[in-house]
Amino acid sequence: MSDDNLVTLTDKQKKARRSRNIAIGLALAALVIIFYLATIAKFGPAILDRPL
């Protein structure tokens, strides 16, 4: 595909996309941490003390 068929983002669009990407990344990381800690909080520390 030639470059003519691609959309060239303006600086403003690139900056906005970067801002959205960072926010989504932080939100996903926060969700992972929240669910990890909440699982421990719900089940208690005993969840770590089990036969493997």
Added chain:
Amino acid sequence: MALVHNRFEDQTFRMSEATAGDFFALLKPRVMSLVVFTAFVGMVAAPVTINPFLAVVAILAIAIGAGASGALNMWYDADIDAVMTRTVNRPVPSGKVTPHEALTFGLVLSVLSVMTLGVLVNWLSAALLAFTIFFYAVVYTMWLKRWTPQNIVIGGAAGALPPMIGWAAVTGAISFESVVLFLITFLWTPPHFWALALFKSQDYERAGIPMMPNVAGEASTRRQIFAYSLLLAPVGVAPWLLGYTTIGYGVVSLALGIGFVWYAWKVLRMSDSDRVMKPAKALFGYSLLYLFVIFAAYLADSVIERVFALGGA
């Protein structure tokens, strides 16, 4: 004829220039802060406690759920937001966020917040949160707002539910005490919004929203504001009268209630020819202070009572 439509050649298509801040604005942060605060009071006032981390998760989920309903509201109301001075700079009417983006954002956050609250805290509070989002986005925004001058009276239920959600998150139940907290915000909503509608009536007229001053007239609205303030004042004191709080809260809520009736009285006495409407603006400002201080007093009372209970144990 091209078999595949190239959407980049579509003149109406444009790459998004919306920043994370624009999406955050869709959540109505100021409304969200009030929701977080009243939900937190509901959690602290509850007679039992939950794991502090789960309490933080509950508050976060309630905040995101409230924000999601705000995004759905901004998606649906973009046409009327565009003609009102108060809302013209919101992300959708100002063109920063497309309606489709706002809708998707609101739906995703609605599902995420309800599921998180249900899985990690309990399903009663999650069901209440789902009902709140539905009530605000569908019943109020899509139906009541453009149909009846009672829009904010009935729709006020959505804004009044967060303390009940907070209470349910901790106890897993609904009690009369949490219903009283609901009633305070529910009865506060009409005088608060009608005071605003009095001095912004031209905005609402232009947008075609049937607010009380535009439908029943300013004199009738002033009388109704006063009537609701007479109902609100005793309900504000009710937690003390019913024995839920100490006299400290009773004194603060009584003083606040008398103040509310006084400001509403000034609005009632406002002249028909008054276009500056200082009394209505003063009531609007005072109503914000009223709700914040009355919930802060309830919070302080609950905390102090708990500290004394620990000291006595």
